[in-house]
Amino acid sequence: MFHQALQLGQQLNAKLHMTPELRQSIELLQLSAQELAAFLQEQSYENPLIEIEWSIASDGGSRKNVRKSSFGDRSDDPCFAVPDDVDMTLERWVSRQLRLIPYSRDVYRAVMYLAGNLDDSGYLDVPLSQAASDLKLPEAVVAEALGLLQSFDPPGIGARDLRECLALQIRWDPSAPPLAYQIAVRHLPDLAKRRYESIARALGAELSAIEESAAYIRRLNPRPCISIAPGRLQNITVDAYVRLEDDGRIAVALNERVLPKVSVRHDYVLHFRQDGAAYAEYFQRFMKSANRLIDGLEQRNSTLLEVIAAIVELQRNFFAEGRTRLEPLTLKQVAERIGKHESTVSRTVKNKAIHTPRGVVELKRFFGGGLETDGGECVSAESVRERIKQLIDGEDKRFPLSDQQISRLLAGEGIRISRRTVAKYREEKRILAAALRRVGRETR
Secondary structure, three states, rough: OOOOOOOOOOOOOOOOOOEEEEEEEHHHHHHHHHEEEEEEEEHHHHHHHHEEEEEEHHHHHHHHEEEEEEEHHHHHOOOOOOOOOOOOOOHHHHHHOOOOOOHHHHHHHHHHHOOOOOOOOOOOOOOOHHHHHHHOOHHHHHHHHHHHHHOOOOOOOOOOOOHHHHHHHOOOOOOOOHHHHHHHHEEEEEEHHOOHHHHHHHHHOHHHHHHHHHHHOOOOOOOOOOOOOOHHHHOOOEEEEEOOOOOOOOOOOOOOOHOOOEOOOHHHHHHHHHHHHHHHHHHHHHHHHHHHHHHHHHHHHHHHHHHHHHHHHHHHHHHHHHHOOOEEEHHHHHHHHHHOHHHHHHHHHHOEEEEEEEEEEEEHHEEOOOEEOOOEEEHHHHHHHHHHHHHHOOOOOOOOOOHHHHHHHHHOOOOOOOHHHHHHHHHHOOOOOOOOOOOOOOOO
């Protein structure tokens, strides 16, 4: 007979305890200006001790109209103050179409999340896996939501690349040539180079049918949503303003119009205290929640200002000279500069935008890898993409620049990248290949 010995022992495990204060700080940090306004208003409905003063700048910011909002009073909700005829956004455009069909709550959440991550052209700017993680939903539900979004008008909305954008437009067009879909999905590079005979051999089709499909595909819109929300980025609520001073300094200030003053209602405090022990438990709970919100809001604003100031300092050339002077920048560099963790910087820049002398810019656009020039300097990939766009914008559309020609022009500026990299960056900017940009003549 065998006997198994039992032993008692101690084991020490390190475990992170997420306090309510920490949880709320993380939540507040990730909110955009508009989301923050809605969140604070909701908190004031739930907690009678919370009072919110919304400061709305007028006369160029020289005067403030203070509107107070507290429990039970929804007339001062800034969300209700938005007029019905505000400029159209892609989110609003999608929401209007979503009302016409049945859907589950999870699908609705996923569709609206995806709509919020469309760029001005209508392309989806977030992987489905990330969307599923952010929403805490199965990826299958997010995929279903994407299919629903891609069924909306205009055809091509929700595409993740040029190939899918063209394919969606073809799929929803009953008059599309029979071979157009296959060509767009499988032979787009050959189509861009006008290798019609190669496509014909691959598909076992007549050359005339390929030419007909090619002409049809050229008429499709590679930026299907660009007319829905022109200047969409310029119409969003910015979180901060960056201004160049006359002496060359760069000043940063948070947007006070979307930063309400949150305080405790002293008349309610007096009321609770007068009623004695009967309401003591409720009073303590509401008071603790109000103070936690006030502290969290102050910490959010302080961290946001620190991060933006660090980005501005590290990207000084952009503010002085323009997008082509963006420097390679990582979250780690900003985190080290302000003495915080990378995850804090990541949460801070999420869904935030600033107003700059170069227009309204999302904070995430300041981050990206770099390329080394012949002179040993490092330029950001985004600045190279912007330079490619400038070259294409200035080209003669009768003789558009090929990717190889652009590569040679960049090399003349000391930026050596391959034709393949030019093509990749061009596609990331949603710009068609040279053959599809040509106008006015069929051949060179």
